[in-house]
Amino acid sequence: MNIQENVSLANYTTFKVGGPARYFCNVETIEELRSARDFANSKNCPIFVLGAGSNVIASTAGFDGLVIHIDFNSIEVDGRVIRAGSGSQMYDLVDTAVTAGLVGLEWAGGLPGTFGGAIRGNAGAFKGEIKDTIQFVTAFSTATGEIKIFDNPACEFEYRESYFKRHPVWVILNAELLLSSGNTEQLRSIADEHIEFRKTRHPLEYPNAGSMFKNVPIQTIPTATMELFKDFVKIDPFPVVPTGKIIQDAGLKGYQVGGAQVSEKHCNYIVNRGNASGEDIHQLVLEIKKQVHDKFGITLETEPEFLGFDT
Numbered sequence: 001m002n003i004q005e006n007v008s009l010a011n012y013t014t015f016k017v018g019g020p021a022r023y024f025c026n027v028e029t030i031e032e033l034r035s036a037r038d039f040a041n042s043k044n045c046p047i048f049v050l051g052a053g054s055n056v057i058a059s060t061a062g063f064d065g066l067v068i069h070i071d072f073n074s075i076e077v078d079g080r081v082i083r084a085g086s087g088s089q090m091y092d093l094v095d096t097a098v099t100a101g102l103v104g105l106e107w108a109g110g111l112p113g114t115f116g117g118a119i120r121g122n123a124g125a126f127k128g129e130i131k132d133t134i135q136f137v138t139a140f141s142t143a144t145g146e147i148k149i150f151d152n153p154a155c156e157f158e159y160r161e162s163y164f165k166r167h168p169v170w171v172i173l174n175a176e177l178l179l180s181s182g183n184t185e186q187l188r189s190i191a192d193e194h195i196e197f198r199k200t201r202h203p204l205e206y207p208n209a210g211s212m213f214k215n216v217p218i219q220t221i222p223t224a225t226m227e228l229f230k231d232f233v234k235i236d237p238f239p240v241v242p243t244g245k246i247i248q249d250a251g252l253k254g255y256q257v258g259g260a261q262v263s264e265k266h267c268n269y270i271v272n273r274g275n276a277s278g279e280d281i282h283q284l285v286l287e288i289k290k291q292v293h294d295k296f297g298i299t300l301e302t303e304p305e306f307l308g309f310d311t
């Protein structure tokens, strides 16, 4: 395992922002992960675990600790079970399931990121969530060095939440999915539809981190505001008002702070128009939250991880 110094996080995040990680390493085995933990302990520095960087926004100051880039990328099919390393790309996992004629991951067609990142954030789209098929997750504690197997209830999955998100000392190593049997052609066509939908509806031409905010559960919306949005409720995975609609109606479409802009194509995306910094994105997020709260009484919650910021 090779520990590098002062590695730019902009090169490891889909938003293409962020200063240096003081230390950085790639781990392919559990032994390497243990050595990385020992190294961080010897330097008395914090650890940050990175997958594909599709849900991380790093500050210009970067991270004064060790970034561990997870590269456990085996995928194995055993009947209706798929076992995969947490560094496997979701694109590859979806393709493997579809090719094997296994139902349960087609919702994730076009979802960027790693399997571990998807489990940690309970990623979801098109009425599916990773929690629906997870049987077991194996994780390593950077606090104690212990390895533990979590069954599905122990993962405490909720909307874009999990036990691992609430307890970041746990590094997801691998996990097991239980799928059902289906037809490869049909599954491929569903996954491809989702990929196509993303291409046409999302601003993929600019660097971004996907949806900036969680959609808003209807029960948290003040009654007077709900009147305005009642025709826009969707069930995904429970009744919500899409945040893109709320931000658009707050008049923020195209609103810009430095190089960070509320996408004109999809208002729940912030995009990097070329020279954004993490601070621009952070500032824009705070401004959107304020204006949406002032106008509609709605408190927005962010989805991505902000690294190196106070809030």
Ligand SMILES: Cc1cc2nc3c(=O)[nH]c(=O)nc-3n(C[C@H](O)[C@H](O)[C@H](O)COP(=O)(O)OP(=O)(O)OC[C@H]3O[C@@H](n4cnc5c(N)ncnc54)[C@H](O)[C@@H]3O)c2cc1C
Binding pocket: 014, 048, 049, 050, 051, 052, 053, 054, 055, 056, 070, 086, 087, 111, 112, 113, 114, 115, 116, 117, 118, 119, 120, 121, 122, 123, 124, 125, 164, 170, 171, 172, 173, 202, 204, 208, 209, 210, 211, 305
């Ligand atoms: C264009 C685009 C579209 C997107 N669409 C969706 C969508 O439809 N639905 C959705 O839910 N998300 C979506 N996202 C967000 C993102 O794809 C998911 O959150 C993804 O699961 C993150 O995986 P990652 O490997 O990139 O994680 P990273 O961005 O690398 O990390 C995200 C967080 O997970 C932690 N983490 C990563 N790997 C591990 C691990 N092995 N163990 C423990 N913690 C870990 C990191 O520490 C960090 O806190 C989208 C992003 C983009 C750029």
